[in-house]
Amino acid sequence: MFHSTKQQLFVNPPAATHGYARPSSSGAHRLKLAARLYTATSARPLPSFPCVAQHAARENRILSLRASSSSDPSASGPEPPYARPSPSSYQTYHHNKPLPLTYAEPLPEFDIAYETWGTLSPARDNVILLHTGLSASSHAASTPENSAPGWWEKFIGPGRALDTRQFFVICTNVLGGCYGTTGPSSIDPATSKPYATTFPVISIFDMVRAQFALLDHLGIVKLYASVGSSMGAMQSLAAGWMFPERIGKVVSISGTARSSPSSIAMRFAQRSVLMADPNWNEGFYYEGLPPHTGLKLARQIATITYRSGPEWDIRFGRQVRPLSSSETTEKQHTPPCALIFSLRRTLTTRRGEQFCLKYDANSLIYISKAMDLFDMTEPSLVALGLSPAIPTPPPTVSSSPTRAHPPPANPAPHLPELAAGLRPLANTPILVLGVQSDILFPVDQQRELADALRMAGNSRVSYYELGGVWGHDTFLLDEQNVGGAIRGFLL
Amino acid sequence: MFHSTKQQLFVNPPAATHGYARPSSSGAHRLKLAARLYTATSARPLPSFPCVAQHAARENRILSLRASSSSDPSASGPEPPYARPSPSSYQTYHHNKPLPLTYAEPLPEFDIAYETWGTLSPARDNVILLHTGLSASSHAASTPENSAPGWWEKFIGPGRALDTRQFFVICTNVLGGCYGTTGPSSIDPATSKPYATTFPVISIFDMVRAQFALLDHLGIVKLYASVGSSMGAMQSLAAGWMFPERIGKVVSISGTARSSPSSIAMRFAQRSVLMADPNWNEGFYYEGLPPHTGLKLARQIATITYRSGPEWDIRFGRQVRPLSSSETTEKQHTPPCALIFSLRRTLTTRRGEQFCLKYDANSLIYISKAMDLFDMTEPSLVALGLSPAIPTPPPTVSSSPTRAHPPPANPAPHLPELAAGLRPLANTPILVLGVQSDILFPVDQQRELADALRMAGNSRVSYYELGGVWGHDTFLLDEQNVGGAIRGFLL
Incomplete structure (x- = not known):
């Protein structure tokens, strides 16, 4: 299962974009190829990174939303993918x-x-x-x-x-x-x-x-x-x-x-992360893809500052756990990112996903x-x-x-x-x-x-x-x- | 001066890569072109973003170091740009x-x-x-x-x-x-x-x-x-x-x-930022460019957690200041990022620059x-x-x-x-x-x-x-x- 997921990641071109997902440059392709050749000769299978794959999946969702809306003549033109509340x-x-x-x-x-x-x-x-x-x-x-x-x-x-x-x-x-x-x-x-x-x-x-x-x-x-x-x-x-x-x-x-x-330092860190997303493009992303990954990461940092240590200890303390039984069967190949904490689920919630699609990144920066x-x-x-x-x-x-x-x-x-x-x-x-x-x-x-x-x-x-x-x-x-x-x- | 800096940013190809600076894809070029056309018709000049330009400058430094070392036959082969201390x-x-x-x-x-x-x-x-x-x-x-x-x-x-x-x-x-x-x-x-x-x-x-x-x-x-x-x-x-x-x-x-x-949440945020850098490439960057921008951003978040609020208040409290007189002359066009706090200088120190070039990103993730x-x-x-x-x-x-x-x-x-x-x-x-x-x-x-x-x-x-x-x-x-x-x- 671990292998097949990985195969999919490499075979399926859209999923192969990752991270701050912009269409891979030739350099990235070369690296991907290197990684593939690497697997062929390596005793160890390549790991998977669900937290990074999430960014690529989001980019794909945005792209497919774009594609479906552009087939509708009334929806032509550059439309930012974040949805404002209905003006009514x-x-x-x-x-x-x-x-x-x-x-x-x-x-x-x-x-x-x-x-x-x-x-x-x-x-x-x-x-x-x-x-x-x-x-x-x-x-x-x-x-x-x-x-x-x-x-x-x-x-x-x-x-x-x-x-x-x-x-x-x-x-x-x-x-x-x-x-x-x-x-x-x-x-x-x-x-x-x-x-x-x-x-x-x-x-x-x-x-x-x-x-x-x-x-x-x-x-x-x-x-x-x-x-x-x-x-x-x-x-x-x-x-x-x-x-x-x-x-x-x-x-x-x-x-x-x-x-x-x-x-100020906490907000500076959030803006730095957001502005480092190439999609941000110095703020001129309204005709392109928005910096959804940068916004998601900025939101994660903000979320940490919104709650307190004691509450997290009560809420998550007993759920910070070692690998589950299903994970230990392939523990040899489990990369750090795949060890799931309940906490991570909180930091990468659906609400956070909504936020990074609906909120305007430049608004975050200015405000x-x-x-x-x-x-x-x-x-x-x-x-x-x-x-x-x-x-x-x-x-x-x-x-x-x-x-x-x-x-x-x-x-x-x-x-x-x-x-x-x-x-x-x-x-x-x-x-x-x-x-x-x-x-x-x-x-x-x-x-x-x-x-x-x-x-x-x-x-x-x-x-x-x-x-x-x-x-x-x-x-x-x-x-x-x-x-x-x-x-x-x-x- | 503001204008000429900007011109330079667009005329000089290396400086035009930015953010998580990888060679711009055609999509990025299109956006850049859009931004340039935008300026031509806009009453407002384009802003500059020194904190983002820093990432591009670093990438250029790494690339030129690579170029100069590859002319030395003894230094051929893929060499990670972070330098280990001398084994002696x-x-x-x-x-x-x-x-x-x-x-x-x-x-x-x-x-x-x-x-x-x-x-x-x-x-x-x-x-x-x-x-x-x-x-x-x-x-x-x-x-x-x-x-x-x-x-x-x-x-x-x-x-x-x-x-x-x-x-x-x-x-x-x-x-x-x-x-x-x-x-x-x-x-x-x-x-x-x-x-x-x-x-x-x-x-x-x-x-x-x-x-x-x-x-x-x-x-x-x-x-x-x-x-x-x-x-x-x-x-x-x-x-x-x-x-x-x-x-x-x-x-x-x-x-x-x-x-x-x-x-854990603080470290999760650091790893997320690092792993979102396309240069990280699921960890297989040793033959390419290292994720120096992601590592720099992760280090910034870490730095915030290493010190305390009271100390920063004593150290920076009086230096948090509005625009300086030189800045106010062009205040109409000053983007948020250009308002300099002493604090930012602390978070983007030379030591931080050294760290993101010398330390291995995967080590940060594993440890x-x-x-x-x-x-x-x-x-x-x-x-x-x-x-x-x-x-x-x-x-x-x-x-x-x-x-x-x-x-x-x-x-x-x-x-x-x-x-x-x-x-x-x-x-x-x-x-x-x-x-x-x-x-x-x-x-x-x-x-x-x-x-x-x-x-x-x-x-x-x-x-x-x-x-x-x-x-x-x-x-x-x-x-x-x-x-x-x-x-x-x-x-």
């Missing part, structure tokens, strides 16, 4: 005025996709703007137009954390995304082709500016609250900072006001870079020429930490600069919630954020730490504790 | 009897490379066997034959942690390595070609078995101590377990007796897999049919935890099984040293190991935790505290 499942606002950008000349025009839940009150004063993490769409919860569960399904609805009996919830796809909002895969009106990597560098502040263009269009002057987790927490903080008079409350869950070097660049310390904000929409008002309650929360004995290194940067948030009630097992936005950063806000004069900081073993993903999973804290804070 | 700088023992393997049929014969420091006592009772981490050679410290500093230079010598006035220190290159000991890049005597991925799966126990074949050859019956850090600590524990009568003391620094799912498979819990050992060289002796001092070290209140999930597995180590004095900022071998695992050893009846467990911010790399850097603990324990 969300609303789109087209902003036809320039959007100022932090690092680049203004974007001449843009679309922003959004979905809503609940009912806008006549006074338009019950609006919650919900911000997404890196790769999420506007589909935070199911709607009549799209019954599929959303990424925060259990947190939105009657009686839930964002109670739709009371609130009108708006969620947008972020600027730079690929689910209806303008991003690198969108058509550049100047060229009628996708922007690709000519798309300008964007910041978290730019994402928020685009959201407020939508709010202006909807006639919403003031938000009841701005709510976000992970990168959404960055946006939530940035929104409260840019528009302090237009936001009632800010919620930051497992976020940060200053990206840490270790989280993860925007996260890296996020830094609300005062020197950084000054260097960027950023300032809030209105001058910082004097703190209304207290200009110093409260008696219950004196300044920390061992302040984080950047605390004073961060406190200075966060001054425009001094008068906004803020919920800061962190998770002790989070390795991507570690709990130290949550404490730093709460400390800096208090040092900036904010006396209405609600701060919670959660235990548990779910790490960064806690915000998606712990409805009881995360949801409960939000519900209590919003009342 | 270490000693080699050729074992011409079969070596039993945990997961495969015996290896018919093998070489093992080693270096020594100090003087063997007439009674041959002053020997310390030093085990290496994943990618290190036998060159732990400088020698008359090789004056280059070794990987543990400051820990070996007169008056140092391994005091050469007292001890005779032996360090070997591990089985599966590429620095003189037999591994996947070695010639398979059955075929006269490199094993490549026909090399059998190896275990930590197999590495130790190979070392003891060397000790037999050298006439060394009993070791004064077995010492190792990281993967070396796994070998050190395995040695004490397999040959309890032949080892006086065991030192385990930042190791584990049971690989954790999160560390990191051996780490994944390491599990000294009793069910795992039983499943593998492993047993120590002699029956487990009854504990000599006490069969229960001491009064100073009662059983832990919240035992780690696998503690009882691990304690049962570690019974053969019950009578060996052991130093377990862990680092609180280590994210690869977290301090929880150090506590688990010490607890399990005590639960197994070992009353001579010395256990220390180090603070500091160096993470897993502490064992390479903290001469004072790591070295001090070892020196004290060995006396």
Whole structure:
């Protein structure tokens, strides 16, 4: 069986492409031939590598999808193989005025996709703007137009954390995304082709500016609250900072006001892997094959950072196992890759497969870079020429930490600069919630954020730490504790 | 300047290969052409990607090295571009009897490379066997034959942690390595070609078995101590377990007796990235170009796991910066990748460049897999049919935890099984040293190991935790505290 699989790999031309599967060059063919000759003379059969073969199989699926769709005249033309959600499942606002950008000349025009839940009150004063993490769409919860569960399904609805009996919830796809909002895969009106990597560098502040263009269009002057987790927490903080008079409350869950070097390193590794896929082609892959292998590998690295060691130990500890009986019969020839851990199945799930076919690789690059660049310390904000929409008002309650929360004995290194940067948030009630097992936005950063806000004069900081073993993903999973804290804070 | 760089990228054919740089297929040329046509019609110039261009530059360097060496008749034939240390700088023992393997049929014969420091006592009772981490050679410290500093230079010598006035220190290159000991890049005597991925799966126990074949050859019956850090600590524990009568003391620094799912996940990600490089070619790259890009990317991920968040914050926190003034002049066109962080320079160092040219990719795959498979819990050992060289002796001092070290209140999930597995180590004095900022071998695992050893009846467990911010790399850097603990324990 081992032999026949291998035979198939070599006999079947499509399966013989592998790895970052692009049509093999003559050099690769020569190597393949060498490997075949090698087997003929070797006492040992050639091994098989299911984890590598997976990439080739995916490439073949994409190619055959292409072939079948090109036989349909209505589907002619270069069509990216990742499928956007149906445009009928969300609303789109087209902003036809320039959007100022932090690092680049203004974007001449843009679309922003959004979905809503609940009912806008006549006074338009019950609006919650919900911000997404890196790769999420506007589909935070199911709607009549799209019954599929959303990424925060259990947190939105009657009686839930964002109670739709009371609130009108708006969620947008972020600027730079690929689910209806303008991003690198969108058509550049100047060229009628996708922007690709000519798309300008964007910041978290730019994402928020685009959201407020939508709010202006909807006639919403003031938000009841701005709510976000992970990168959404960055946006939530940035929104409260840019528009302090237009936001009632800010919620930051497992976020940060200053990206840490270790989280930047994790994202750098993901982008490096993605950009090394030849299919990426410096971002110009929209007329070719997308870098699905690079995106899959990047996603694997991300997945590792989303959970915690303790949880994996509980979940997989007893399943890390030696070879099974069927494997030991051919153990002589089993290459390292063929020893299957339950863990590997988790890292190479169907959801991961979906992701690397549906999500746009350039969006990952631009949005993860925007996260890296996020830094609300005062020197950084000054260097960027950023300032809030209105001058910082004097703190209304207290200009110093409260008696219950004196300044920390061992302040984080950047605390004073961060406190200075966060001054425009001094008068906004803020919920800061962190998770002790989070390795991507570690709990130290949550404490730093709460400390800096208090040092900036904010006396209405609600701060919670959660235990548990779910790490960064806690915000998606712990409805009881995360949801409960939000519900209590919003009342 | 931005434009001219780009022009160069497209005009100069070698630089135009990029990413996992293999000679571009016609498909890639078509895309390149599309990108060029794109520029002609676009208002926006094409961006440049220095981090991707680096891979192409390296490929060109390898190709030109090949070209120049092939003009030298003495250097003809396929020569892997990674350079082994000169064989004259270490000693080699050729074992011409079969070596039993945990997961495969015996290896018919093998070489093992080693270096020594100090003087063997007439009674041959002053020997310390030093085990290496994943990618290190036998060159732990400088020698008359090789004056280059070794990987543990400051820990070996007169008056140092391994005091050469007292001890005779032996360090070997591990089985599966590429620095003189037999591994996947070695010639398979059955075929006269490199094993490549026909090399059998190896275990930590197999590495130790190979070392003891060397000790037999050298006439060394009993070791004064077995010492190792990281993967070396796994070998050190395995040695004490397999040959309890032949080892006086065991030192385990930042190791584990049971690989954790999160560390397995980190190594899985590294292997996935490496194996996705088309140059890897299912392991048969010895006649072609090595997967230098995949190895570089894998090394980047590893580097992230070797240090800790706090240290990076101190080192880079203030250098994470927005665009410099020179960058802002062309900020409109600056792609995300061109925003330089000091951090990136650290992840793409010259040492990393050296590594991806000198180290054998298949060795990384086999050895990191051996780490994944390491599990000294009793069910795992039983499943593998492993047993120590002699029956487990009854504990000599006490069969229960001491009064100073009662059983832990919240035992780690696998503690009882691990304690049962570690019974053969019950009578060996052991130093377990862990680092609180280590994210690869977290301090929880150090506590688990010490607890399990005590639960197994070992009353001579010395256990220390180090603070500091160096993470897993502490064992390479903290001469004072790591070295001090070892020196004290060995006396």
